[in-house]
Amino acid sequence: MHSRFHGRKPRLVYAGASMPSDSDLEQRVSSLLDTLSADARTAVRNPRSTVEPPQEIKSGRRALEVLAGLTHDPRALVEEAVLGQGGMGVVKLARQVALDRQVAVKTLREARAAGDVEALLSEAWLAGSLEHPGILPIYALALDADGLPVVVMKRIEGVTWSKLLSGDAELAVYAPGRSRLEAHLRVAMQLCNAVHFANARGVVHRDLKPDNVMLGRFGEVYLVDWGIATQAGPTSQFAGTPAYMAPEMLGGDGAVLSAATDVYLLGAVLHEVVTGRPPHLRATTAELFESVMRSTPALPDDVPAELAALIRRCLSRVPADRPSSALEVRQALEAFVEHQGSRELEQQSEGRAAALRVVLKGAPDPMRVSRLFAECRFGFQQALRVWPENARAREALARLTAEVVHFELAHGSVRSAQAVLAELAEPPAALVEAVAKAEAAEAEQAKELERLKRLAQAVDPLTGSRMRMLLALALGTLWVLSPVLLGLYHAAFPDQDETLLTLPITLLSLGVTLVVMKRTPPERRTPLNVQIAHLLVFGMAVQTAALLYLKVVVGGLGEHTLAVLQFHWFMMAGMIASTIVPQMWPSAFGFLGAALLTVEWPQWRYPIGALGNSVLLANMFVVFVRQSRALAAREAKANVSSGDGA
Numbered sequence: 001m002h003s004r005f006h007g008r009k010p011r012l013v014y015a016g017a018s019m020p021s022d023s024d025l026e027q028r029v030s031s032l033l034d035t036l037s038a039d040a041r042t043a044v045r046n047p048r049s050t051v052e053p054p055q056e057i058k059s060g061r062r063a064l065e066v067l068a069g070l071t072h073d074p075r076a077l078v079e080e081a082v083l084g085q086g087g088m089g090v091v092k093l094a095r096q097v098a099l100d101r102q103v104a105v106k107t108l109r110e111a112r113a114a115g116d117v118e119a120l121l122s123e124a125w126l127a128g129s130l131e132h133p134g135i136l137p138i139y140a141l142a143l144d145a146d147g148l149p150v151v152v153m154k155r156i157e158g159v160t161w162s163k164l165l166s167g168d169a170e171l172a173v174y175a176p177g178r179s180r181l182e183a184h185l186r187v188a189m190q191l192c193n194a195v196h197f198a199n200a201r202g203v204v205h206r207d208l209k210p211d212n213v214m215l216g217r218f219g220e221v222y223l224v225d226w227g228i229a230t231q232a233g234p235t236s237q238f239a240g241t242p243a244y245m246a247p248e249m250l251g252g253d254g255a256v257l258s259a260a261t262d263v264y265l266l267g268a269v270l271h272e273v274v275t276g277r278p279p280h281l282r283a284t285t286a287e288l289f290e291s292v293m294r295s296t297p298a299l300p301d302d303v304p305a306e307l308a309a310l311i312r313r314c315l316s317r318v319p320a321d322r323p324s325s326a327l328e329v330r331q332a333l334e335a336f337v338e339h340q341g342s343r344e345l346e347q348q349s350e351g352r353a354a355a356l357r358v359v360l361k362g363a364p365d366p367m368r369v370s371r372l373f374a375e376c377r378f379g380f381q382q383a384l385r386v387w388p389e390n391a392r393a394r395e396a397l398a399r400l401t402a403e404v405v406h407f408e409l410a411h412g413s414v415r416s417a418q419a420v421l422a423e424l425a426e427p428p429a430a431l432v433e434a435v436a437k438a439e440a441a442e443a444e445q446a447k448e449l450e451r452l453k454r455l456a457q458a459v460d461p462l463t464g465s466r467m468r469m470l471l472a473l474a475l476g477t478l479w480v481l482s483p484v485l486l487g488l489y490h491a492a493f494p495d496q497d498e499t500l501l502t503l504p505i506t507l508l509s510l511g512v513t514l515v516v517m518k519r520t521p522p523e524r525r526t527p528l529n530v531q532i533a534h535l536l537v538f539g540m541a542v543q544t545a546a547l548l549y550l551k552v553v554v555g556g557l558g559e560h561t562l563a564v565l566q567f568h569w570f571m572m573a574g575m576i577a578s579t580i581v582p583q584m585w586p587s588a589f590g591f592l593g594a595a596l597l598t599v600e601w602p603q604w605r606y607p608i609g610a611l612g613n614s615v616l617l618a619n620m621f622v623v624f625v626r627q628s629r630a631l632a633a634r635e636a637k638a639n640v641s642s643g644d645g646a
Contacts, residue, residue, distance in 0.1 A: 029289045032238075032250060047243040047281055047288055050207050052119075052228055076140075077105060077152070085109060088116050093155065096139070103139060106151040117149055119227065124151040127226045130201065134194030136214070136222045158217055161187060162210035165272060174215050182340060184273045185307075185333050187213065190221035192266060192330035198229070199259035199326060205229050206257065208265035209244050210272065232258045243278035244268035245292045247317055259326065260319035266329050267314020267322070274303045279315060293317075304343065306336050342387035346396065349379030353400050360407055370416075373404050377423060398424055402431050409434060414442045467529065469624035471516045475509055475536075476617035480610055483562065487606030499556035502565060503547050510540040531580055539572040559602045562609045566595035573616075583623045590615025 077094045083104060084091050094105045106124075108116060121141070128138035140152035164171055164187075168180060175183030191213055198205060205226065212225040228239050238251040246264035248255040271279045279297035282288040291297075295317040299308045310332045316322045323329050356372040380397035383390055401424055408417035417435050421427050482505040489501060517525075517533045543565065550557055557564055573588035594612025598605045 025290060025293055028293065029286050032289055033285060048209070048211065048241060048278065050225075050228060050241050051239055077103070077150075079105070089120060094152075096152065102155045104153045104155045106153060107144070108148050117147070120149045120151065123225075123227045123229070124149065126203065126229055130198055130203065130226075132194055132197040134190055134221055134223055135197070136224045154222075156214045156216055156220065156222055158215045158220065160211055161213035161215055161221075164215065165210050165276070174217065174219075179340075181273070182337055185270075185337055187215065187221055188266070188270060188273065189330045189333050189337075191223060191269070192326040192333070194221075194223040195262050195266065196259075196326035196330070198223075199232075199262055202232050203229055204232050204257045204259065204261050205265070206240050206249065206261065208262055208269060209241050209278070210269060230257060232256075240265075241278075242288055242292070243281045245280060246319075247293055247295055248319065250289070250292060256319075258319060259324075260322050263314055263322045263326060263329060264316075264319075266326060267311050270307075270311045270314065271297055271299070274307065274311070275300060304336070304340075306339060310336070339387045339390065342383040342390045342393065345379050345383035345386065346390060346393040349376050349383065349393070350396060352376045352379065353396065356400070357403070360403065364407070366411060366413070366416075369404065369407060373400070373420070376400055398428070402428065405431055405435065409438050414438045467516070467520055469620060469627065471513065471533075472620040473617065473624065474512060474516075476613060476620050478505070478509060478512070479613035480617055483606045483609035483613065486562075486609075490606075497551065497556040498558060498561040499547055499551045502561055503544065506540055506543050506547065510537065510544065513537055513540065528580060532576060535572065535576055535580075539569070543568060559605060560599070562605045563595050563598040563602070566591050566598060566609060566612055570595060581623075584619065586619040587616040590619070 076097055078097060079092050079094045080102075081093045082090060083093050088108055089106055090109045091104050091106045094103055095101070096103045106120070108120060124138055124141050127135060128141065131137070136156070137154045138151060139154065140150075142150045142152075144150050158174065159170060161184075164174060165184065171180060171183055175186070178186070191208070195205060195208065205223065206228050207225060208223070212223065214220075214222045214224055216222070233256065235248075235255050235257050236251050236253070238249070240246075240249040244265055245268075246261050248257060248261060268279050271277075279295075280288055280291040282291055295315055297312075297315055299311060303311075310323075310329070314322055314329060323332065352372060353376045356369065356376060359369060359372060377397065377400075380393050380400075383393040384397075387393075401420055405417045405420050408414070408420060414435070417438065421431060421435055482502075486498065486501055486505075490496065490498065513533060513536050517530075517537075520529065546564075546568075547561075570588055570591035573584050573591055577584040577588050590612050594608050594615075597608045601608070
């Protein structure tokens with residue numbers, strides 16, 4: 001519907017960059033209501049209807065002059081039905097005979113004033129000059145027999161955009177496979193193309209609203225109703241649809257219509273897309289005009305921030321603060337739609353992140369935490385690949401990563417924490433420091449464990465046991481044979497002192513011990529082996545010194561030499577058995593028994609000595625067999641464990 005303003009020129013002074021005070025605003029609204037009383041009442045009754053400017057249309061007069069000399073053949077069109085009608089015009093469905101196609105024909109409902117004829121012709125002439133896929137094409141223009149204009153247009157098989165906005169029933173037909181928001185924003189993008197085309201030619205549509213946008217079934221979007229379109233420039237007229245108006249459209253001194261005016265109207269349409277209503281729909285006329293002058297529309301919190309920012313820019317009160325063109329609006333909408341995929345991935349990942357946080361608060365299974373985090377991280381990363389500037393996805397990923405890093409550190413998994421932290425391009429310094437401290441603590445703990453492991457290995461009786469047992473068996477064999485050899489030697493040379501005869505055997509035993517110590521690998525040179533070797537060396541060194549002392553000072557011990565030596569080794573073996581190797585007690589008691597028997601029956605001292613040393617040899621053999629079995633069992637267990645790990 002259209003209403004006309006005929007009367008005095010409003011004296012409203014157009015606001016500049018500064019926001020008017022409340023008193024100024026009240027005065028301007030009052031002035032506007034006084035000068036536009038008839039149209040004000042119309043605006044209140046239906047603020048979505050178009051208020052037309054006064055009839056001062058030169059292009060319509062020129063069109064009338066041109067058409068007056070042309071003859072219109074009424075047989076060229078065959079009327080079939082009425083498609084719709086407005087305040088002064090009616091649109092009928094007709095068949096264009098020459099091309100055998102259906103067209104839409106717009107005429108006046110009845111004989112009207114000359115101004116109405118000129119207005120309709122002006123609209124047709126303007127629309128016909130704008131050849132663009134988004135602007136309804138004009139096929140022909142003529143006067144009928146009564147001198148009324150006949151405008152032949154493309155017939156659009158579709159609906160107005162406002163019908164789709166009022167309900168989603170037909171949305172799947174005109175925008176299949178898309179969400180409601182994306183479908184309407186893509187319509188807005190095509191509308192921006194048509195508006196930018198007109199603005200580039202100096203034309204301001206001045207009445208952009210969903211009622212003036214037609215949608216076809218095959219994706220066509222047409223901007224229609226160019227009845228109040230005008231050239232860009234200063235204006236004092238009050239014209240447009242109040243519910244969508246830009247402040248400069250109220251008219252007044254200093255008001256200028258420009259491409260920025262249509263940009264404002266695009267913002268008003270987008271406002272209706274996201275809220276369901278135009279920005280200036282108010283209960284009273286004063287409130288409506290005040291809303292237009294202030295131009296500070298509120299948007300719900302659920303409107304995506306990027307889209308809300310664009311709408312607010314378009315609806316800026318000051319034209320210079322709006323996007324520079326409809327093209328810029330379209331590009332911003334395209335970017336937003338592209339970013340929607342990123343936002344959807346971000347929202348899905350936020351849902352998984354919420355589930356992960358619930359798990360983290362309980363007694364979480366590390367494997368489940370790892371799986372859920374991998375899913376969340378993948379979703380956020382995909383969102384950032386689609387839109388690298390998605391700050392919310394980046395912040396959410398960083399926040400969730402920090403939570404998982406703290407979880408891994410709390411559960412002692414520093415390596416997992418490091419791997420998670422590595423996913424962040426710019427990790428927070430505090431988080432890096434926390435991981436570094438945990439890493440240092442873990443390294444220190446590993447060093448301590450390694451030290452304890454080496455210590456445990458060093459004091460382990462099985463470590464180096466084979467080398468130790470081989471030395472014991474070698475000395476035991478030597479000491480079993482030595483009494484036999486001494487007995488044979490003494491039988492051949494009864495006058496030789498036994499004190500000196502035992503000295504070479506002692507030195508030989510000392511040499512064997514020193515050689516074995518020297519050639520033992522470092523890993524087998526355990527504290528236990530070193531202690532035993534030192535005791536053996538000490539015992540043989542004391543034995544050597546004692547034999548020399550007894551020979552030089554006392555003159556020798558004669559047949560009691562072996563008894564003294566057996567008792568000496570009873571003490572040495574007892575020391576080793578009581579402090580280092582408990583398994584040597586049989587050897588100690590063997591030496592003690594041999595010493596006592598030798599004192600009791602000195603004539604049998606050589607066989608008794610060999611028997612006592614045989615106890616050492618047998619004792620060491622039994623220990624050697626047991627430790628060999630223990631080592632074999634340990635190695636088999638280690639092989640099984642490594643096989644399971646592989």
